[in-house]
Amino acid sequence: MGYQTPYAPTRTELSSCIQCGLCLPHCPTFRLTGKETDSPRGRLTAMTAVLDGITEIDEVFAETISFCLGCRACEPVCPSMVPYGRTLEGARAEISARQGGVPRRLRGWIMETWLGSPAIMRVITWATALVQRTGLARIAPRRVRSGLRGLRRIGWRAPSLRGRTFQPDREPVATVGLLTGCIMGPWFAEVHQASIALLVRAGYRVVVPSGQTCCGALAAHDGAAEGAARLAVRNAAAFRGVDYVVANAAGCSAHLKDYHHWAPGEALGEAWKVRDITELVADAVEDGRLPRLEGGRGMVALQHPCHLRNAQRIVTQPQVILEAAGYQTASIDPVCCGAAGFYSILRPDTSARLGTDKADEIRRSGATLVASANPGCEMQLRSHLAGEYRVLHPVELYMQALSGTTEGQV
Numbered sequence: 001m002g003y004q005t006p007y008a009p010t011r012t013e014l015s016s017c018i019q020c021g022l023c024l025p026h027c028p029t030f031r032l033t034g035k036e037t038d039s040p041r042g043r044l045t046a047m048t049a050v051l052d053g054i055t056e057i058d059e060v061f062a063e064t065i066s067f068c069l070g071c072r073a074c075e076p077v078c079p080s081m082v083p084y085g086r087t088l089e090g091a092r093a094e095i096s097a098r099q100g101g102v103p104r105r106l107r108g109w110i111m112e113t114w115l116g117s118p119a120i121m122r123v124i125t126w127a128t129a130l131v132q133r134t135g136l137a138r139i140a141p142r143r144v145r146s147g148l149r150g151l152r153r154i155g156w157r158a159p160s161l162r163g164r165t166f167q168p169d170r171e172p173v174a175t176v177g178l179l180t181g182c183i184m185g186p187w188f189a190e191v192h193q194a195s196i197a198l199l200v201r202a203g204y205r206v207v208v209p210s211g212q213t214c215c216g217a218l219a220a221h222d223g224a225a226e227g228a229a230r231l232a233v234r235n236a237a238a239f240r241g242v243d244y245v246v247a248n249a250a251g252c253s254a255h256l257k258d259y260h261h262w263a264p265g266e267a268l269g270e271a272w273k274v275r276d277i278t279e280l281v282a283d284a285v286e287d288g289r290l291p292r293l294e295g296g297r298g299m300v301a302l303q304h305p306c307h308l309r310n311a312q313r314i315v316t317q318p319q320v321i322l323e324a325a326g327y328q329t330a331s332i333d334p335v336c337c338g339a340a341g342f343y344s345i346l347r348p349d350t351s352a353r354l355g356t357d358k359a360d361e362i363r364r365s366g367a368t369l370v371a372s373a374n375p376g377c378e379m380q381l382r383s384h385l386a387g388e389y390r391v392l393h394p395v396e397l398y399m400q401a402l403s404g405t406t407e408g409q410v
């Protein structure tokens with residue numbers, strides 16, 4: 001029967017795999033089970049078998065694809081540059097299209113409508129703040145309790161930045177449009193504040209377009225392809241005219257850089273350029289627009305989010321920022337921490353195993369605090385470190401060092 005949707009893995013993508021197996025030792029699921037079917041090569045073979053009509057999209061195929069973390073650790077090590085993340089999103093779109101039914105439609109609705117609506121996110125934020133301030137978390141299901149442990153202390157309502165513009169005190173070097181995102185605005189407001197303050201100080205004019213919405217990464221990773229495409233088209237229109245779109249969640253910046261798969265060329269325009277905040281801030285440090293502070297602040301365990309390191313190949317920039325803030329860094333194994341979007345809810349046991357390993361490694365590193373440039377990873381680390389460490393975004397640590405404060409949540 002083959003594939004049915006326009007998002008399906010293509011023959012060109014799949015046939016670029018030369019079956020060399022170099023990716024296998026880097027794949028966390030293969031490392032856990034040792035099975036070929038749980039490796040990148042095995043999954044690409046399964047996708048090709050569906051394309052050729054040898055197998056169907058059945059429960060076995062769905063299980064093979066859903067066990068994948070989407071960490072893309074297989075991509076940087078691949079000599080044939082197989083676009084594995086793209087094929088994975090395509091395979092999940094196909095599975096989603098076949099499954100149908102109320103649960104699948106409900107998931108798609110949540111990914112697009114809930115995450116894309118500031119009004120609904122305000123209600124969710126208010127309810128989450130209530131749960132944090134009462135004993136309600138104790139009666140929540142185990143999967144939800146684990147997620148709640150990883151959250152920062154959430155305010156009842158974060159001030160909206162949408163529609164605002166922040167000017168530097170000199171001729172701007174460029175105009176950047178800040179993605180406020182679905183959860184970054186209400187749950188990680190301090191990261192936005194630090195990002196804007198650093199960008200303005202580095203000479204950027206920062207606009208926060210009011211028509212923007214969720215980037216759609218979670219929808220795309222879950223196979224809700226139509227919803228992800230609609231969100232991409234809305235953002236393409238909202239950010240028209242800026243020099244760069246900037247995001248401070250690695251999952252969002254990685255997905256925005258892949259928008260050419262999700263929005264038609266005419267919607268995106270030729271000028272579509274995206275930067276993760278760590279790229280712009282590290283550039284400004286290196287060319288002297290932002291200062292380097294004296295060292296001696298202590299050791300930070302630097303976690304490398306998969307969607308920063310593997311999807312965007314951003315490796316050194318967070319370290320440049322932390323060193324400019326006066327910290328030493330302890331790099332920890334870049335293997336996925338197990339957060340992986342909704343993976344921690346859908347597959348709590350595998351997620352917990354990876355999260356526990358990561359927490360143990362941080363404890364052994366000698367660091368006194370932790371830096372992560374992705375909200376999902378931050379929540380996973382905080383949850384598994386059980387309140388022993390402060391976990392913050394590198395730009396927050398840098399901004400705090402510049403302003404002489406040390407706030408932050410464990």
Ligand code: SF4
Pocket residue numbers: 026027028029030038039040043067068069070071072073074075084
């Ligand atoms: S994305 Fe991660 S879990 Fe999935 S096949 Fe690649 S390395 Fe393995």
Ligand code: SF4
Pocket residue numbers: 016017018019020021022023024040041044074077078079080081082
């Ligand atoms: S490294 Fe690349 S080419 Fe080799 S098996 Fe893995 S995906 Fe295929």
